[in-house]
Amino acid sequence: MAYHPTDISLRERYCGHALNLKAKNTPYNKDIFQVGVAAHAVLENLGKACNEADEPIPYEQAVQVAEQTTIELASQGRAYDGIPEPPMKIKQALEGKALALKHYVYNPLPPDGLYEEHFAYNEAWERVDYNDTSAVFRTILDFILIETVTDEDGDTYTTAIVRDYKSSWYIDKDMLDNVQRRAQAVCVWLANQVDLLKMQVFSLRSGQCLERLIYTQTEQETLEQWQNDIGTAVKIMAQKQVASPGVSCIGCPYAYCCSYVSELATHGKHTIRKYAAATAISKALDKSVRALTKESPYRDANGLVGYKQKERVSAKKDAAQTMAKIWVSNGGSLSDYIGHLSLSVTQAKRIAKLLAKQGLDADTVLNALSSKSTYSQFGIHK
Numbered sequence: 001m002a003y004h005p006t007d008i009s010l011r012e013r014y015c016g017h018a019l020n021l022k023a024k025n026t027p028y029n030k031d032i033f034q035v036g037v038a039a040h041a042v043l044e045n046l047g048k049a050c051n052e053a054d055e056p057i058p059y060e061q062a063v064q065v066a067e068q069t070t071i072e073l074a075s076q077g078r079a080y081d082g083i084p085e086p087p088m089k090i091k092q093a094l095e096g097k098a099l100a101l102k103h104y105v106y107n108p109l110p111p112d113g114l115y116e117e118h119f120a121y122n123e124a125w126e127r128v129d130y131n132d133t134s135a136v137f138r139t140i141l142d143f144i145l146i147e148t149v150t151d152e153d154g155d156t157y158t159t160a161i162v163r164d165y166k167s168s169w170y171i172d173k174d175m176l177d178n179v180q181r182r183a184q185a186v187c188v189w190l191a192n193q194v195d196l197l198k199m200q201v202f203s204l205r206s207g208q209c210l211e212r213l214i215y216t217q218t219e220q221e222t223l224e225q226w227q228n229d230i231g232t233a234v235k236i237m238a239q240k241q242v243a244s245p246g247v248s249c250i251g252c253p254y255a256y257c258c259s260y261v262s263e264l265a266t267h268g269k270h271t272i273r274k275y276a277a278a279t280a281i282s283k284a285l286d287k288s289v290r291a292l293t294k295e296s297p298y299r300d301a302n303g304l305v306g307y308k309q310k311e312r313v314s315a316k317k318d319a320a321q322t323m324a325k326i327w328v329s330n331g332g333s334l335s336d337y338i339g340h341l342s343l344s345v346t347q348a349k350r351i352a353k354l355l356a357k358q359g360l361d362a363d364t365v366l367n368a369l370s371s372k373s374t375y376s377q378f379g380i381h382k
């Protein structure tokens, strides 16, 4: 059995039984990933078209490639590690296509890049064919570009840009040091022996790119440590995996069908762990129940589950200006009026963004306007 970095994360975030359920191809709701899957597939095909053309293809051709990929994703689906997946929704495929094309406009794909490069290693860390039965560790990398660079002193060194596309708006620096990134660094380092690894996380939505440089000679010990850690994790995952229901179940994609979490939620003697289990099941079912009740709520004799019209009062868009006029026409001063208003952080961020367009540093403005404090929030925190 070959494991992916995502398997290590699954084991770490949830429990060993989640790996058992994954190995049995237990279905779970993949809706939230589908736009990203589509964007990755389009970028892969765009990259390969650039490989074939030996130059970045023109936008008109890119649109055709993206269109064809979208049609295939929404009509035939894709296969991941040989396991076929059902076709995705048209809306998801279209959204993924739009994200990929937007990225392509600003970041043409180099013809010598490697797109969706497959890596597999056996127990001795020898690179083997992706589907080789001796493979114990596998991963697929979105984009790699190996370059030879000559600096101003005439020294030549090799770099590898290793880019991971994310379809979420939010990316943070922690992503540059997680299991996935370490695994990618190790795979590229072992396969290419480059001098410098440029590990990148690229948000397709915001265009933000985070980068971590790894100098392979001076940081060889770190890379070896990561390699050993991955090797050990793979050995651990090859052992019998056991369930540990409780707080770990929160967010587990299998909580909707896992017998261990159900048992704890139903018959658990420990009130808090029982609560965590019940919450995990509820969270796991939430998305499906919302979808099922979107058109019409579920009703029984005692009530309904689903959406119900409620009334709420909200301020009109120009309420602040209208109120200012009323205040001033009744003898109040504008500064007193402003004193009665309270600026939310969201509003402050919006205004700071506008000021940034005039050249001001948004972070400096926000730092001057906001302060951090701690408070106690009830919930299950992982």
Ligand code: SF4
Pocket: 014, 015, 016, 017, 018, 019, 021, 243, 244, 245, 246, 248, 249, 250, 252, 253, 254, 255, 258, 259, 260, 261, 280
């Ligand atoms: S629901 Fe809980 S016990 Fe079941 S697989 Fe997930 S983390 Fe493990």
